[in-house]
Amino acid sequence: MSRKPAVLGPDGTPTLIDVARVAGVSPITVSRALGRPEVVAAKTRQRVLDAVRITGYVPNLAAGALASSRSRLVAIMLPTIANSIFSDTVQALTERLAQAGYQTLLGLTGYDPAQEEALLSALLGRRPDGIVLTGTEHTPDSRQCLARVGIPVVEAWDLCEHPLDMLVGFSHEAVGRAVATYLLDKGYRRVSVVTLDDPRGIRRSESLAQALAEQPGVVVAIERLPVPATLATGREGLSRLLASGKAGDVVVCSSDTIAQGVLAEAASRQLVVPTELAVMGFGDLSSAAHMHPPLSTVRVDGLRIGRSIAEALLARFANPSMARTPLRLDTGFEVIERSTT
Template sequence: MPTAPCLQTILALVPRKRAFAASNCRHASLTGGTTIIQAGQIAWVRSACPAGSGPCIFRVLPLHRDGFSIPVTDTPAGNRGARRGSGGITLDDVARLAGVSAITVSRALNTPERVSPDTREKVRLAVEHTGYVPNLLAGGLASNRSRLVAALVPTIAGPVFLETIEALTDALARRGYQLMLGQSGYGESREDALIDAIVGRRPDGIVLTGIMRSEGGRRRLLASGIPVVETWDLTPTPVDMLVGFSHEQVGEVAARFLMDKGYRRPAVVTGDDHRAIQRRTGFERAFAERGIHGVPVFTVPAPTTLGSGREALRALRLAHPELDVLACSSDVLAHGAIVEAHAEGLSVPRDIAVMGFGDLAFARDAHPAITTVRIDGTGIGRQAAAFIADRAEGRAFGQKVVDIGFSLVERASA
C-alpha cells in the first residue's frame, strides 16, 4: 500500500501562466528534477524521495518575478494540521520567505514602528510576493480590536455626504482603520436592521448620519459598548459622541438673509427627511416672527432630484403666482427649480429668486450661481474619525459634542 505523500508547497516567483521546474524539494536525494508544473497546478513528482516517504507533491503559487523559489511547507498530506485545500498563504509562509519569525511579521504589519526599517522592508517584499492578506478576524479576536469602523449614510446616490465619507475614510486610514459603509435609506426600520448587523460584527466604532431616533436602536447601541458618533445634526441627548450643526438654525439664518434682501413672498421645497424638515421649521418660524405666516410648502421624497425641483416650481407657481423666492432643502432641488424657471422664460433672480443647501460642487457653476448654505463635511469626517480612534485606543479627550457650524454663501440666484 503506497505511503502517504509528502506535501511540498513551493513559492515560485514566476510570471502567471508560466511553467516551473520542480527541482527544489528539501529531500537531498531529489536533485535536478525536471517535472514541469503549470502555475497553480498540483502535480506528482515521482522521483527519488526518501524510502517510505512516498512521492512529493509540489503546489506552485503564481507570483510576479523570475528566478526565485522557496519551500515553505513540509507536512504529510494526511495530517489534519496541513494547509487547507484552498492553498491559502499563511503568516508562517511570509515569515519563512522574509527570514524572520511569525511574530515579527505580525508586528511589522500591525505595529510597524516596533520593527526596524530593514525588517519592515523584508516583510513588505514577502507580503507583496506572496499576495498574503492578514486574517483580520483572527487578529481582532486576539487583540479585541477589529480595526474596522462602520458608517451609515442615508444614500450613496446623492453627493451631499460624500465629502464627509471621503474625509472619514482618509482620517481613519491614517490611524490604521478601514471604513465599512452601509446605506440606511431614510427609514428607521432599515437603519435598525443595519444597526443589528453592524453591532454583531463588533467594529471599533460606528458613525451615524443624523441622530439615532429609534429607541430600540439606541438601546442596542448603548448596550453594545461600541463607540458611536452621531453626525450632521445636534441633540441634547446624544448616544455617545456627536459632531454636527443645528438644522433649525440653518433655516432661521436662511430666512433672515432672504428677508434682509427684501423677499416677502417665500415658498419652501423640501425633502421628507428629518433634517430637511427641521430646516423648514426654522425657516417658517423666522418668517412668522416678521409677521409672514402660511409659507407654501412643497414636499418631495428623499433623496431629492433635479426633476423634483422642476416639478415643485411648476406646481408652486401655478398655485401661488405671487411667489418671489424659493427656498430649497438641497442644491439639487435649487438647480432643478432654476432649470424650470429658464424653461418657462423666467429670469432668476429678477422674476423669482432661488436658494439651496449644501454648496455642492456644481452650485458655483450653475447659471446663475446658487446662493446656498455651506457645511464643513470634511471637518465632520475628521472629527468623527478622531473621536473613534481616541476612544478605541484609550486616549482621553475633552468635549464629546462638537458644533461644527455652517456658513451662508451668497451668490447670484438670490
C-alpha cells in the same frame, strides 16, 4: 523588493509564516504590520505589504479581532449616496482612518431609522471598533443596543441635547433661522420651500417657516417630496409650486441638487433668475459656484466634520476612559450669497 518563492501552507494557502519568510522578518512583525501598523517602521511595513502581495496572503481578520478584541473596522451609516452632499465628510473620514490602519464599511439607511436598526443588528455581530451615524434620530431598540455593547459612536451632521455618545455637526434649526434672516434682509416676503421628506431637511424648513411667520406680511409655502434628492425632484417641486400659485419670490431648497432642478425648471419656463424667481440651496456642493447663474446656498464644512469624527474615534480607541468627557463639537455653517438671490 525581489520576488521570492513562497513556501505555502499544507493546503496550498499562503500563511502569515510564508509572508514573514518572503519579507525577511519575524511572524510577529508581520502580525503587527497588518494589525497595528502605527507601531511598525514605514519601510518594514512596506516590505510586509509587498510580501502579502507576492504570496497572495489574506489575513484572517476575524481571528485577529478575537485575539486582540479589535476588528480595525469602522462602520459608517449614510442616508444615501445618490448625491454628493456627504462626500467630503466620507472622504476625509476614511482617509484619516486608513492612515491609522482602520478600514471602513458603508451602510445605507435610506433616511429610515428602521433600516438603520437592521443594519446595526447585522454589523454589531462583526464587532466594529467604532460606528458613525448620520443624524440623531434612531429607534429605541437601536439606542438600547448601542448603549449595551459599549462601542464608540459618533452622531454626525446634527446636534441634539442628549446624544448617544460623541457628537459632531451643526444645528439645522439654526440654519433655518439664519436663512430666514438673510431672506428678510434681502427684502423677500413671499417664500416657498422645496424639501425632501428627510428629518433634517424638514427641521430646517420648519425652523425657517417659524422664523418667517414671526414677521408681519410674510407668506410661506412648503412642498415636501420623497427622497432621494435628484434634479427631477427639484423640477417637480417647482412645477407643483407654480401650478398651485405658491412659488413666491424665492424658492428655498433642502439641497443644492434640488436647487439645480429648480433652476432647470425655471429656465425651461423662461423665468429670469433672480428677478422673477430667486433660488437658494443647501450644502454648497462643488458645482454650486459654477452653475449659471451661481447658486446661493448654505456652506457646511464636510471636510472638518469628517476629520473631527476620525480624530475623535482614534482618540477614544487609544484611551477608552475619554468616554467620561465625550466630544460635543459644533462645526457651524455659513450662508453664501451668489447670483441666484
